[in-house]
């Protein structure tokens with residue numbers, strides 16, 4: 001095999017800092033946009049942020065219409081409904097997403113399907129969907145995150161639940177990447193503690209998984225048209241991931257405990273952005289592969305801080321629940337990286353005698369402190385569900401290919417079973 005020698009790096013234009021969201025109207029003028037759709041979800045709309053952003057856009061002479069069509073953790077049905085409405089009310093010159101990953105991913109789908117022909121499922125990753133690439137360019141999309149989590153403002157994917165197939169998957173293409181990310185930590189202050197905790201675990205896992213991902217130069221060499229946005233761990237993504245871990249160490253517990261702590265909120269927003277810039281190019285692996293069935297096959301779990309009356313395991317929580325055991329499994333592929341990550345997250349902590357336990361222990365201590373459920377048992381799964389979950393995990397071959405060790409069905413079963421109860 002000829003080894004890969006090339007890695008790639010892509011990122012949106014970025015504006016970061018308190019007050020950045022007030023300038024979006026100016027930025028839209030630079031894109032020559034006259035009529036824009038502001039996409040959000042009802043929970044974020046209730047904070048008033050999207051309407052304030054729309055008002056400020058209007059003050060620059062740009063027409064802005066707010067739509068609350070994003071659903072928390074989008075489905076094929078919710079995205080299709082958002083697209084239908086946007087198509088009926090268009091045309092639009094640009095889109096602005098104000099919200100967490102759910103609103104940003106909805107805006108990506110709306111942008112794709114108002115700029116291109118066809119239906120949603122044509123573009124969803126194969127084999128679940130048609131895996132089609134957009135034929136033409138998309139419109140400018142300005143992504144304004146209000147959670148500190150997904151990094152979706154920097155990435156090329158839109159994650160969705162395909163209800164009929166009970167599977168979470170995505171649409172993935174470089175053209176989906178927002179043109180500009182506007183990260184204004186002030187908009188994140190109103191996040192409920194439960195959302196801060198779950199979304200923060202998503203940041204943590206993005207950083208840890210991309211840092212421990214299979215190195216880009218261990219893959220077979222690709223032709224130019226075979227390159228994918230996620231190319232494995234590389235010197236640039238490593239830098240973002242390491243910095244994100246250091247920022248989390250100093251701010252995560254504080255932001256969950258006191259949502260008014262502006263300094264902690266600012267550091268968390270920076271951490272989410274850094275981790276997004278890292279994993280958005282390197283990729284993620286086992287915890288994210290497990291998260292899809294854990295979230296997709298939820299029975300009756302209702303997390304605090306999320307919309308009431310709906311069973312769900314939020315993305316960041318679903319990712320976190322198997323992370324300690326996943327990193328125990330991947331330790332042997334790169335011990336020094338696992339130990340360095342533990343040191344960044346808990347500087348100076350005495351590690352256990354068995355070094356393999358160090359990073360898992362640092363993660364579980366943090367999870368306890370911020371009120372994460374104690375394992376997949378605590379969100380409703382039992383040993384009799386493991387086979388079903390493994391089947392869902394093994395469908396995520398795109399993610400498992402980025403793991404630093406090969407993952408068999410038996411390995412996935414062991415990780416899931418040991419994640420029933422974490423402490």
Ligand SMILES: NC(=O)c1ccc[n+]([C@@H]2O[C@H](COP(=O)([O-])OP(=O)(O)OC[C@H]3O[C@@H](n4cnc5c(N)ncnc54)[C@H](O)[C@@H]3O)[C@@H](O)[C@H]2O)c1
Nearest residue numbers: 043044073100101102146147150152155157159190191315
């Ligand atoms: N595209 C990507 O790169 C990517 C990466 C990771 C996750 N995701 C996806 O993103 C989604 C999760 O996004 P998320 O974790 O950002 O949360 P979210 O967008 O689902 O929002 C979670 C909850 O918090 C509320 N909320 C958000 N911001 C708020 C604020 N400032 N004040 C008050 N309430 C607020 C929302 O109304 C919602 O009820 C999942 O669908 C996940 O699969 C996408």
Ligand SMILES: [Zn+2]
Nearest residue numbers: 150202206319
């Ligand atoms: Zn994630």
